[in-house]
Amino acid sequence: MIRKAVRFLDQRTGDAPLLRKALRYLFPDHWSFLLGEVALYAFITLVATGTYLALFYSDSTKDVTYHGPYAPLRGQHMTEAYHSVLDISTSVRAGLLIRQTHHWAADVFVAAILLHLLRVFFTGAYRKPRELTYLLGLGMLMISLLEGYLGYSLADDLLSGMGLAIGYAVALSIPIVGANLAELIWNGPFPGTDAFFSRMYIAHVFLFPALIAALLAAHLGLVALKHHTQFRSEPRQTQRKIVGVPMFPGQTPRSLGLLLVTAGVLFLLGGLVQINPIWLWGPYHTYLSTNGAQPDWYLGWLIGALRLVPSFDLTIGGYTLVPNPFWGGALFPLIVFGFLALWPLAERRWITHDYGYHNLLDRPRDAPLRTAIGLGMFTWVSMIFVAGGLDRVTVMFDVDYVTMIWVFRVAIWVVPVIVGLIAHRVCIELQHGEESERMRKRAEHRAKALAETTDVI
Amino acid sequence: MSRARDLLVSTAVLLFGRGRPRLPERERIIPEKPGRPGWELVAVSLLGLGALAAIAFPLVYGLAKHIPHETQFLGLSLGLSFVLIGAALVVTGRHLIVTEEIEEDYPAEEHPEEQETLVQVVEESGDRLTRKRLFLLSLGGAGAALGVALLTPVVSLGPVFRVGPLLGTPWRRGRRLVDEDDRPWRASDIEEGTFYTAFPEGADKEDLGSSVVLVRLPKDRFQLPAQLARYPADGIVAYSKICTHAGCAISLYRTPMFEPTDPKPALVCPCHYSTFDPADGGSVLFGPAGRKLPMLPLSIDSSGGLRAAGNFDGPVGPSWWGVRLWKANPPS
Numbered sequence: 001m002i003r004k005a006v007r008f009l010d011q012r013t014g015d016a017p018l019l020r021k022a023l024r025y026l027f028p029d030h031w032s033f034l035l036g037e038v039a040l041y042a043f044i045t046l047v048a049t050g051t052y053l054a055l056f057y058s059d060s061t062k063d064v065t066y067h068g069p070y071a072p073l074r075g076q077h078m079t080e081a082y083h084s085v086l087d088i089s090t091s092v093r094a095g096l097l098i099r100q101t102h103h104w105a106a107d108v109f110v111a112a113i114l115l116h117l118l119r120v121f122f123t124g125a126y127r128k129p130r131e132l133t134y135l136l137g138l139g140m141l142m143i144s145l146l147e148g149y150l151g152y153s154l155a156d157d158l159l160s161g162m163g164l165a166i167g168y169a170v171a172l173s174i175p176i177v178g179a180n181l182a183e184l185i186w187n188g189p190f191p192g193t194d195a196f197f198s199r200m201y202i203a204h205v206f207l208f209p210a211l212i213a214a215l216l217a218a219h220l221g222l223v224a225l226k227h228h229t230q231f232r233s234e235p236r237q238t239q240r241k242i243v244g245v246p247m248f249p250g251q252t253p254r255s256l257g258l259l260l261v262t263a264g265v266l267f268l269l270g271g272l273v274q275i276n277p278i279w280l281w282g283p284y285h286t287y288l289s290t291n292g293a294q295p296d297w298y299l300g301w302l303i304g305a306l307r308l309v310p311s312f313d314l315t316i317g318g319y320t321l322v323p324n325p326f327w328g329g330a331l332f333p334l335i336v337f338g339f340l341a342l343w344p345l346a347e348r349r350w351i352t353h354d355y356g357y358h359n360l361l362d363r364p365r366d367a368p369l370r371t372a373i374g375l376g377m378f379t380w381v382s383m384i385f386v387a388g389g390l391d392r393v394t395v396m397f398d399v400d401y402v403t404m405i406w407v408f409r410v411a412i413w414v415v416p417v418i419v420g421l422i423a424h425r426v427c428i429e430l431q432h433g434e435e436s437e438r439m440r441k442r443a444e445h446r447a448k449a450l451a452e453t454t455d456v457i
Numbered sequence: 458m459s460r461a462r463d464l465l466v467s468t469a470v471l472l473f474g475r476g477r478p479r480l481p482e483r484e485r486i487i488p489e490k491p492g493r494p495g496w497e498l499v500a501v502s503l504l505g506l507g508a509l510a511a512i513a514f515p516l517v518y519g520l521a522k523h524i525p526h527e528t529q530f531l532g533l534s535l536g537l538s539f540v541l542i543g544a545a546l547v548v549t550g551r552h553l554i555v556t557e558e559i560e561e562d563y564p565a566e567e568h569p570e571e572q573e574t575l576v577q578v579v580e581e582s583g584d585r586l587t588r589k590r591l592f593l594l595s596l597g598g599a600g601a602a603l604g605v606a607l608l609t610p611v612v613s614l615g616p617v618f619r620v621g622p623l624l625g626t627p628w629r630r631g632r633r634l635v636d637e638d639d640r641p642w643r644a645s646d647i648e649e650g651t652f653y654t655a656f657p658e659g660a661d662k663e664d665l666g667s668s669v670v671l672v673r674l675p676k677d678r679f680q681l682p683a684q685l686a687r688y689p690a691d692g693i694v695a696y697s698k699i700c701t702h703a704g705c706a707i708s709l710y711r712t713p714m715f716e717p718t719d720p721k722p723a724l725v726c727p728c729h730y731s732t733f734d735p736a737d738g739g740s741v742l743f744g745p746a747g748r749k750l751p752m753l754p755l756s757i758d759s760s761g762g763l764r765a766a767g768n769f770d771g772p773v774g775p776s777w778w779g780v781r782l783w784k785a786n787p788p789s
């Protein structure tokens with residue numbers, strides 16, 4: 001049976017050697033290597049659940065009156081888009097399960113990418129020859145954020161609309177071309193026309209997913225061509241020799257298992273843990289907003305930045321060069337992604353002067369400066385993220401909001417520096433500790449050897 | 458009779474037989490390790506449970522009308538079946554399959570000879586061209602021109618060069634203020650301590666230039682600059698409801714979310730907590746907004762209804778490059 005199938009394949013493709021190689025492709029065994037895999041599996045779940053949702057969703061902004069099963073909204077005017085998402089949530093059997101699973105999968109997808117990025121950054125996995133793999137990954141992260149934002153916006157509930165208004169303002173705020181660009185995207189002033197929703201829809205279900213899929217293919221292709229990096233846990237692992245479990249039979253059941261477990265956990269979340277109950281928010285109108293609504297977690301850093309920036313637009317005479325939302329909504333993410341994209345170049349150029357080829361990973365302590373700068377940057381972004389939720393702190397603990405904002409406006413510049421300095425110190429200490437441990441061992445060794453030789457004498 | 462017995466026996470062998478040990482014909486690739494019947498049992502039971510959970514899904518789906526919490530049970534059955542079958546596979550991978558740790562060489566860092574060949578092929582490919590530079594330039598130029606041509610339809614997406622509408626509003630002198638259901642607001646409807654939303658009669662309510670908030674302030678509170686002194690009517694002031702920061706609707710009026718250091722009434726935007734002072738013409742008290750809130754002049758007609766006495770004193774909505782040019786050229 002098996003022999004027959006293999007012969008069939010080989011005769012038709014002539015690629016038995018390639019297949020054999022693929023089957024025996026090696027995966028180094030370390031838990032942190034699974035993060036990227038989880039992201040991939042969340043993506044698969046997203047495509048599957050998203051396709052199902054698209055069978056019911058309508059992108060029309062035509063005004064309709066609600067007569068559905070959810071009593072509190074009966075008689076209200078809303079767009080057909082919002083109506084269709086309500087129907088998915090209330091009338092389509094299993095619709096709510098799929099919608100909530102889709103939403104959870106998006107949150108987990110971005111979280112897994114972020115953790116994967118942290119792993120890659122702090123172990124120096126992006127170094128030569130894997131810079132392209134890293135950049136492709138960053139690209140996917142950026143598109144994923146936009147993709148998630150679009151999905152959140154398509155529901156056209158009150159929170160969607162508020163998010164879109166802010167997105168519009170950020171687009172408007174781009175120096176010199178902002179207004180023209182926003183007019184182009186929204187087909188006129190906010191809230192735009194019917195065409196705008198068609199554009200979001202095609203971007204969300206086709207353009208961006210296709211782009212992610214293409215980048216993903218390139219990303220995985222490059223990984224396979226250059227093989228995985230590995231930690232040095234025993235002397236067997238070197239720059240030239242990779243040690244790992246082969247794709248088949250060792251890795252296949254584990255990876256398939258992880259795929260199923262990831263999907264399963266997402267379905268459990270989708271069924272058991274409510275997320276974005278859009279029927280509670282109601283339809284969006286430009287003159288409505290609500291308090292205390294939190295966007296998806298991966299947009300929290302931008303909310304935080306928008307909230308922390310003090311009141312000013314940069315003007316030259318009557319010309320507004322930089323409107324305020326630009327700082328937090330566009331410049332800030334640009335700086336973060338710019339830093340991440342240029343870091344491999346900057347590190348080799350100014351810090352390590354290391355143009356070598358790397359298959360072995362660093363531990364964070366092995367590169368104190370990278371760890372320090374990376375942690376400082378991470379602290380900076382995290383604090384700004386927290387600043388996006390300070391209003392919750394006010395509600396829960398009754399701390400004055402304005403005071404907290406002022407504290408954060410200062411602290412986000414001080415704390416990251418302190419964290420960076422401490423991290424650097426700790427790395428050096430750890431290195432010294434290891435060094436003296438090694439010396440002690442060597443001395444012991446020598447003493448023992450000496451004792452043995454003297455014994456003989 | 459014997460046929461049935463044969464069938465029974467063969468089924469039993471199929472299910473419970475351990476398989477015939479194959480004769481080692483040639484050297485093994487995957488090292489031999491002893492079997493693990495215990496783990497096999499674990500994997501098989503996980504698969505069984507997973508199948509049960511999977512079967513539960515269509516059942517719950519079919520009975521959805523009759524059971525409460527259908528979404529929870531649907532998620533539970535589908536999710537559990539995935540997790541259980543996944544767990545069975547993980548058990549298989551970890552315990553039932555030989556985990557070899559193999560060494561292998563990393564692929565070569567580079568292939569200098571192949572590189573040379575590639576370079577040579579590309580270089581020699583253009584040998585027949587006598588004016589290479591001219592040719593390449595034409596090729597690039599034609600490509601660029603074609604690119605521009607293909608990008609042109611993008612302009613149709615929106616009124617890219619018409620930014621004027623960003624500044625326009627439907628407010629005119631004499632326009633009546635109405636509520637969400639188009640009922641006119643009367644000055645006597647407006648009480649202190651809360652805020653109301655109003656729209657220009659007959660205009661599109663979704664237009665960013667449309668909605669305004671109305672509040673009534675005690676007369677001794679006002680600190681309006683001279684040019685806005687005549688904007689209130691009978692202690693009532695109207696401001697654009699669209700935050701000048703990023704376009705959210707201002708929907709908080711001195712709520713506990715924002716406790717002013719002095720007990721001034723304030724209009725607050727819930728998106729990033731820009732806070733505006735309704736007593737002095739809408740200046741920014743706190744938060745990221747870069748411009749004051751535009752104020753709408755009011756008047757009261759003979760029957761007590763609220764009307765606009767003109768357009769706003771400034772541009773509405775979030776800032777963009779031309780937003781401050783409004784002053785030089787206010788829309789009529």
Ligand code: FES
Binds near residue numbers: 726
């Ligand atoms: S939109 Fe109002 S504060 Fe940002």
